[in-house]
Amino acid sequence: MVFLASFAAAQGGAEDRRSGYQDMGAALQKMQDDDTANPAMLFVQAGEALWKQKAGASDKACADCHAAGSMKGVAARYPAFTPGSDRPVDLDGRINLCRTTQQKAPAFGPESQELLQLSAYLALQSRGLPIAPPDDARLTPVRAEGEQLFKGRQGQLNLSCADCHDDNAGKSLGGATIPQAHPTGYPIYRLEWQTLGSLKRRLRNCMIGMRAEPFAYDAPEYVALEAYLMQRAKGMTMDAPAVRP
Amino acid sequence: MRLRFILPLAVVGAVWAVSAMAQEELRPYVIVGDSIPDSLTGLSGDAERGRAIVASRTAGLCLLCHSAPIPEERFQGNLAPNLAGAGSRWSEGQLRLRLVDASRLNPNTIMPPYYRLDRLHRVARGFEDKPILSAGQIEDVVAYLVSLKE
Numbered sequence: 001m002v003f004l005a006s007f008a009a010a011q012g013g014a015e016d017r018r019s020g021y022q023d024m025g026a027a028l029q030k031m032q033d034d035d036t037a038n039p040a041m042l043f044v045q046a047g048e049a050l051w052k053q054k055a056g057a058s059d060k061a062c063a064d065c066h067a068a069g070s071m072k073g074v075a076a077r078y079p080a081f082t083p084g085s086d087r088p089v090d091l092d093g094r095i096n097l098c099r100t101t102q103q104k105a106p107a108f109g110p111e112s113q114e115l116l117q118l119s120a121y122l123a124l125q126s127r128g129l130p131i132a133p134p135d136d137a138r139l140t141p142v143r144a145e146g147e148q149l150f151k152g153r154q155g156q157l158n159l160s161c162a163d164c165h166d167d168n169a170g171k172s173l174g175g176a177t178i179p180q181a182h183p184t185g186y187p188i189y190r191l192e193w194q195t196l197g198s199l200k201r202r203l204r205n206c207m208i209g210m211r212a213e214p215f216a217y218d219a220p221e222y223v224a225l226e227a228y229l230m231q232r233a234k235g236m237t238m239d240a241p242a243v244r245p
Numbered sequence: 246m247r248l249r250f251i252l253p254l255a256v257v258g259a260v261w262a263v264s265a266m267a268q269e270e271l272r273p274y275v276i277v278g279d280s281i282p283d284s285l286t287g288l289s290g291d292a293e294r295g296r297a298i299v300a301s302r303t304a305g306l307c308l309l310c311h312s313a314p315i316p317e318e319r320f321q322g323n324l325a326p327n328l329a330g331a332g333s334r335w336s337e338g339q340l341r342l343r344l345v346d347a348s349r350l351n352p353n354t355i356m357p358p359y360y361r362l363d364r365l366h367r368v369a370r371g372f373e374d375k376p377i378l379s380a381g382q383i384e385d386v387v388a389y390l391v392s393l394k395e
Contacts, residue, residue: 175320
């Protein structure tokens with residue numbers, strides 16, 4: 001009995017992680033599940049068109065170099081190091097690397113429609129797959145920095161991310177259920193934004209709420225936070241492109 | 246900027262010294278035990294105004310975490326105790342210290358320090374070197390909390 005009870009507790013512990021999807025009401029879950037109702041799917045369609053469109057001085061489309069199906073699972077493992085670089089990039093950064101070095105075109109701006117469309121198109125190809133951060137020792141210090149950022153207090157309200165997302169998840173913050181902050185669904189169509197947005201934009205929103213100065217869009221701190229969050233959510237199922245309140 | 250989280254203590258001391266100058270705006274107060282017995286402004290606050298501050302999502306932010314007997318505010322939080330009855334659980338001076346710097350009562354509290362400027366990191370532009378509430382607002386909220394007898 002004792003063994004059974006503690007075994008159940010351990011199992012329960014393993015399943016204590018909940019995605020933002022599980023915290024949403026049934027109506028929003030339905031909207032996300034139905035591809036004809038999920039507004040993010042419009043971005044996916046536009047992303048597919050972009051994927052096939054030749055661009056830049058090399059006059060090549062993404063599809064010219066990448067076979068159909070080759071992007072399966074890719075969104076589930078970034079941030080990651082790219083060959084020849086000493087800094088990890090997130091998926092948006094990886095797309096822009098191909099944009100500048102392969103297509104020889106100007107990088108897409110942060111939160112630009114094109115970047116969101118392409119990332120939504122890629123993210124869909126990881127839907128249903130487990131989050132699988134790379135087994136790469138170079139990411140260990142990056143994740144540690146992300147963890148420190150997550151657990152340190154900041155802003156005029158003197159809160160840490162962990163105060164809400166580890167210690168008070170599931171409770172009501174002035175009417176909003178605090179999720180556990182698992183990045184399973186990005187980019188997301190957020191009803192409050194009335195558009196698609198990246199994980200970075202979501203993190204910036206939380207920082208602004210804490211009255212902390214958000215990092216610049218290209219700051220390595222976001223990649224560190226994202227790397228930590230992905231590790232924390234390892235094995236959870238990708239539900240991108242998701243809908244969130 | 247990211248270094249701020251891991252600054253060695255000696256350097257943090259220097260940062261404090263800098264913000265201490267801006268702190269001249271904070272009125273001095275005396276802590277006696279677990280309370281600040283005297284009004285920060287020398288005057289007593291206005292409970293009606295205090296109620297509005299507590300209800301406000303941009304001023305007090307209290308209802309993010311707390312619930313309170315403010316029925317017209319539908320969305321209230323449950324990270325912290327209901328404020329109903331706070332005036333019978335705590336003295337005026339205890340409530341004042343709780344608002345000014347709750348970490349004096351519980352070092353791990355998540356309740357924001359409403360009238361403190363030091364030991365903060367990466368405060369957003371526009372909020373730097375300002376307490377969350379002014380001394381007058383603190384007194385208004387204290388007056389409202391004292392009135393919550395049940």
